[in-house]
Amino acid sequence: MSVSVEKLEKNFVALEVTVDSEKFVSAVNQAAKNLAKKVNVPGFRKGKAPRRMVELHVGKEALYDEALDHLIGPAYATAVMESGIDPVDRPEVDLVQIEEGKDLIFKAKVMVKPEVELGVYQGLKIEQDAVSITEDQVMEALVSKQQQHARLVTLEEGKVENDDTITLDFEGFVDGVPFVGGKAEGYELTIGSGTFIPGFEEGLLGTEIGQHVEVNVTFPDEYHSTELAGKGAVFKTDVKKIQRKELSALDDEFAKDVSEFETLDELKSDLRNKLMKSTELRMKDEHLKKIIAKVVDNASVEIPEVMITERIKVMVEDLNRNLTQQGMTMEQYYQFTNTTEEVMQERLRPQAAESVKMDLVLETIAKVEGIEVSEDEVDEEIKKLSELHGQDAKMLKNALIARGELQFYKQSLISEKTVNYLVEQNT
Structure with a gap:
């Protein structure tokens, strides 16, 4: 089998795939055997009619259609791997040559991931905001605890x-x-x-x-x-x-009732420390988001509509899964939020587009900078994940492989390393 790649307009490519004549003949012969089991050929028991009689009964076109159903899918998948393209939608397939004794030739036009034009992504010098906690914030946390225990x-x-x-x-x-x-x-x-x-x-x-x-x-x-x-x-x-x-009075007795501390001052000190830690994490996360947002904003890419639509679909599925865990249906959610499926999808569109662009930019930077993850790194992260959820690491990895999710997990680890790289380069 051979493959040639032709770049077309707007993120489309055309693969011309040539399948050896012997393989095509073999597929046609197998198609005849399959059809012989499905149709009644006069004078023959099901499955026993020779190819010539099956062809006379159903016609050459039906025979070829059956062969192509089993041949083109695997041939296209192999062509995608050999050509190194990254499709984001189903292909449009046109037959170029189909005749026994000759190679089978077909063209597959398919949309691929768009090329990203990176802007400046190093040396942006985005500083993290200083962390500070006021007494008003501590008091708000204390009053919140007072409300919780009312x-x-x-x-x-x-x-x-x-x-x-x-x-x-x-x-x-x-x-x-x-x-x-x-x-x-x-x-x-x-x-x-x-x-x-x-x-x-x-x-x-x-x-x-x-x-x-x-x-x-x-x-x-x-x-x-x-x-x-x-x-x-x-x-x-x-x-x-x-x-x-x-509400209980904010005094030492209150501190004893709602915590392990003996005095209100000890409780306030603990709340202050927790606020400091949570604020540090929030500031770190906001700093990271600012860097990523600037890097993504500096890049340019024309995102295919199908990628945005697919991302919206994933976001809705995630929401549905979360609602199910809370004992709520999507219909109830639409009712409580006074919205509809169509309205919600439209509201998600800008977020979905930005999410797709971010993934494309991070993926491109990873390729340019040669950022990868080794099998040992993958195994180490799976081990951490398994320990967190009380699972066996080997079983978890096998489950990821069985569900076809291991490659996505690897890609998420590469994205994480790329984000860490960008933080190092822009702080």
Whole structure:
């Protein structure tokens, strides 16, 4: 088999693949055997008809189609490997020559990864911001812990205030008619959480226990239900219970109750140290992001639409997987965020495009600078990963191989080394 490569416009290449005549004849003969098992040839049992009779029965074109189905895929895959191209989409295949006794020749037009024109990626001198923690930040962390350990007290009487957790019955009406999903009993709602559509929670402020209140709201124009989007509604509500947070005093007793420390000063010192460490990590991450963003911005590349579409698909799949772990469906997510699949995909487009560009730029820099990972380095990282998750390293590696993910894992390690290289070169 031989392959020639022709560069076309806009990230397309054409592979002309020549398959030896003997291999083509062999594929046609095998196709005849396959078809003999599928069709009824008069005078022969299934699978026993000779090739000539099968060809007369189904026609040469059907015979060739069967042969090509089993021949072109592997031949194209081999041609991709031999030519060194990096396809990002399925090929368009055209037959150039198909005749027994002659070589099979076909052309495969396919989109490949675009070439990146690197800009300046060394000596940018991007400094990391200094890390500092103020007493106000420490106090905010302390108050947050105070809120976390607050206990809910059920009021005997009183009016709804912001941050209260209330239990209520409600039913929604549009033009005097109740709508599906607009009714609930014994529903718990924290006022100020933004759980309901704008205006609902605010309309309950000042309501007393046992009081009936009608809350007027307007559904957002982009609401997930087209029947309700942009329409005014009335919610008839009854507040059954009000619970309010009771905060502990910020003193030594509080420190003993919520931590292993004996005094409030010790607790504050611990919070200060944790804030310092988390801020250092955040600053380091922001510094890294600034460097990568500048390097990527300095580069130029024309990204094929199919790569952006595929990245959006991956992002949606990741979101779906995370939601499933939280016990939520995509449909519920669209409902809670007042969006749709189409709207969300469009919102993800800029992020997806930037993500693809970053990957392409890092990959190009790695090639230019000769940044690679050895098998020993891969094994060492897999060992660390296995220890983190309590798995056997060999089994984890075999699982990556079985799922076809080892090459992606290697590429992620190369990207990580490339990022570290860029930090060294630009700080």
